[in-house]
Amino acid sequence: MARGIGKERRQPVAYLYIAPALAVVLLFSFVSMGISFYVSLHQWDPFQGKGQFVGGANYARALTEPNSIFWLAVRNTLLYVVMAIIGVLGTSLPLALLCRRARYGQSLFRTLYFLPSITPMVVISLIWIWLLQRMGAIMDRSQTALLSIALVGIWQASGYNMLLFLAGLNEIPQEYYEAARVDGASRLQEFRHVTLPLLRNTLVFVTVMVIIGASQVFTQAYVMTRGGPQRSTEVMALQVFKNAFSYAGQMGYASAMAWLLFALLFVFILIQMRVFRSRRIYDESS
Amino acid sequence: MAVERKSVSFTFWLILLAIALLSVLPFLWIILGSLKPHLEIQRGQLWPWQSYTAQKPAGPGQPPREVSQHVTADNYRRIFQKLSGLPTYYFNTFYLSAAGTFLALFVGTLAAYGFAQFKFAGSRLLFMLLLLTIMIPGEVTLIGRYELMFQLRLYDKIVGLLISYVAGSLLLVIFIMRNVFASISQDITDAAMLDGASSWKIFWEVMVPMGGNGLAACGILTFLNIWNEFLFALTFTSMDKVRTLPVGIFMLKGQFGLFNSGVLFATVLLSFLPIVLVFILLQKYFVRGLSMGALKG
Numbered sequence: 075m076a077r078g079i080g081k082e083r084r085q086p087v088a089y090l091y092i093a094p095a096l097a098v099v100l101l102f103s104f105v106s107m108g109i110s111f112y113v114s115l116h117q118w119d120p121f122q123g124k125g126q127f128v129g130g131a132n133y134a135r136a137l138t139e140p141n142s143i144f145w146l147a148v149r150n151t152l153l154y155v156v157m158a159i160i161g162v163l164g165t166s167l168p169l170a171l172l173c174r175r176a177r178y179g180q181s182l183f184r185t186l187y188f189l190p191s192i193t194p195m196v197v198i199s200l201i202w203i204w205l206l207q208r209m210g211a212i213m214d215r216s217q218t219a220l221l222s223i224a225l226v227g228i229w230q231a232s233g234y235n236m237l238l239f240l241a242g243l244n245e246i247p248q249e250y251y252e253a254a255r256v257d258g259a260s261r262l263q264e265f266r267h268v269t270l271p272l273l274r275n276t277l278v279f280v281t282v283m284v285i286i287g288a289s290q291v292f293t294q295a296y297v298m299t300r301g302g303p304q305r306s307t308e309v310m311a312l313q314v315f316k317n318a319f320s321y322a323g324q325m326g327y328a329s330a331m332a333w334l335l336f337a338l339l340f341v342f343i344l345i346q347m348r349v350f351r352s353r354r355i356y357d358e359s360s
Numbered sequence: 361m362a363v364e365r366k367s368v369s370f371t372f373w374l375i376l377l378a379i380a381l382l383s384v385l386p387f388l389w390i391i392l393g394s395l396k397p398h399l400e401i402q403r404g405q406l407w408p409w410q411s412y413t414a415q416k417p418a419g420p421g422q423p424p425r426e427v428s429q430h431v432t433a434d435n436y437r438r439i440f441q442k443l444s445g446l447p448t449y450y451f452n453t454f455y456l457s458a459a460g461t462f463l464a465l466f467v468g469t470l471a472a473y474g475f476a477q478f479k480f481a482g483s484r485l486l487f488m489l490l491l492l493t494i495m496i497p498g499e500v501t502l503i504g505r506y507e508l509m510f511q512l513r514l515y516d517k518i519v520g521l522l523i524s525y526v527a528g529s530l531l532l533v534i535f536i537m538r539n540v541f542a543s544i545s546q547d548i549t550d551a552a553m554l555d556g557a558s559s560w561k562i563f564w565e566v567m568v569p570m571g572g573n574g575l576a577a578c579g580i581l582t583f584l585n586i587w588n589e590f591l592f593a594l595t596f597t598s599m600d601k602v603r604t605l606p607v608g609i610f611m612l613k614g615q616f617g618l619f620n621s622g623v624l625f626a627t628v629l630l631s632f633l634p635i636v637l638v639f640i641l642l643q644k645y646f647v648r649g650l651s652m653g654a655l656k657g
Contacts, residue, residue: 087559088483091474094467095530096486102527103493106504113503123510169379175372185643186380189387192639193632194588196606200613200628201386204393204621208404233383290498293590297610311591314499318506319595325503332499339497 114329120318125326132330144331146305147313148338151289154224154309158288159281161228162235166280169232170239171269184240187233195230199297202226213299216306223294223307231287235280242276243269282343289339310335394626395431401621435626445600446627449608452518454634456604457586460525464582465575467526468533473563475534476541477549487538494531502595509596516599524592529582540574541567576645587635605631 114132116125136144173183190198202222206213212222246269254264270277292311295301301308301316310331317328392406400412408430415424439446475487505524506515514520544567552562568575593604603611609631613624639646 086480088474088478088480091478091563092471092486095471095534096490098467098523098527099490099493099530102505102508102524103496103501106501106508107496108504109507110500110502110504113507120507120510123507169376172372172376175369176376177369178373179376181643183376183380185640187383188639188643189636190383192584192588192635193387194590194606194609196590196610197628197632198386200609200624201390204401205386205389229383286494286497292498297613311497311499314502315591315595318503329500329503332497332503336497336500340495343495 110329111333113326114333116326117323118326118329119323120325128326132327133334135327136331136334143305143308143313144334147308147310147331148335150220150306150308151291151310151335153220154227154291155285155288157221157224158227158231158291159284161224162231162284163277163281165228165232166235167239169236170243171265173236173240174243184237187236189233190230191234193230195293196297198226198230199294202229203298214303216302216304219299219303219306223291223298226294226298227288227291231284235284238276238280239273242273246272282346285343285346286339289335390625390629393622394435394629395433396622397432397434398620398622401625432622435620435622438620438623439626439630442623445603445608446630448601449603449605449631452602453587453605456518456522456525457583460522460529460586461579461582463522463526464529464533465579468530468578469537469568469571469575470563471530472534472537472541473567476538477559477562477567490531490534498591502591505592506595514596516597516602518602521593521596521602521604524596525586525589528589528592529585532581533578536574536578537571540571544570573645576642580639580642580646584635584639 113125115127115129117128118125136142169187173180173187176183203213206222212218250268250272251264254268259267290311291309292315295307295309295312296315299307301312314328314332314335317324317331389406392408393401395408396406397412397414400406400410405412411428411430413426414429414432416427418425471490475483509515509520509524512520514523548566548570549562552566557565588606589604590606590610593607594610597603597607609627612627
């Protein structure tokens, strides 16, 4: 009988279960990536659906052009990602720690904090255009424009990530805290030696998701600042979108930029996973 | 000691309340603003007790009389008079979110079951391949999908957006549901198998009912994501009849925003009110799904 079960679990029927999902994902993620790569090697004409082969010219242009908009967009996107990580982690984790302590109204607070996360970014951008105009010229100055769209992004994302941290915190067994208290640990030591290490999975997950989300920031930049003033909010996704769909004849160039971004992001995430992994080994050996 | 703890937790509570206000205030402004004419909004006079002078028509042939007013419903009236597209945007967005969520849940759960329950050649590789898609930036697939839409004649069609959304939502469902299914005891499925149940029967009558909370959490997340999606909807459609709410509202900003923020506020309020209500009704399941550790890993 045991053999029968083992046989059942090795049945190729599994392919039937995963086939529909795999087909959709392959077509819309990998095939479209392939198409985008093909486009990036051409001087593409979207109206005819074909173009003239130019090899790596689009890539070379993005990387080496003087005053390259690509590097400017990379710089702005990177700044935005850094702001988003600091902002989101710096608000959602403390908020989760506080919220867990609240004896009354925890579920009400959860709902209120989550409200921005369920509101379309377009709507949020429109609200904040109006609010920021009232607060002064934050959005109109090139030094602070990127910060202002980052603030809006952080304001939206904090509640959702707080819920993730809250879920992670609730998984930590209460006994650890009791043990720490018996050992006379201060609140700070408790946080450093119990909460943080046991929250690492959530922390890694949230950080990676924030990086992935923030590196694709589009809506705020498109609705609130349109890349300005003085190109200070020209982020990657906006540049790709503008080149592909607003400027004529730049679709190949836009695809090349998108692929370069993908390469950068890939390396970045690999490095980050390495760093987290090596820290874990350090923690376990010490 | 007990007294000190109580006062500390009261301070915490006040901080939490202050932050809660910060996340709610913009919405309050929207509600207040939607009840005020454009000029008052420009002056920042949103509170209902700040009255203003309105010109009201006073019968044929007479000059309009001036009335002191606190709030107005004019913005809402104007929406229904002038923005004929709004019901279409609503319908499209709702249809896409509902159908997209259903399809993503169905197809994704099937795959999650396949990965969690069976051992087969290439299972690790295929799963890694799926995981990889989360790292692909939307920018890379955007242009490819745009070309694909044209090739498959799906540009400007609701179906095109639908498939695109399903593809974008599948990974989350597969990831969460695989964890959920893997946590269901092997004994239960073994027992069902000994009773001669087929793998489909086990999936449909054992796994799906037991994964209810995870499914609810996935469903809400997917619904929200599709309801709020902007970039693809903006890129893959050009006609009014296939437009979604986020894109429609963005277009309205161009039409009305500059000279009437009251109408814009009212439209914005109407656009997210349904989703807020749905979330408040369903949030129990959502939070339960999250705290179940569904997003762990």
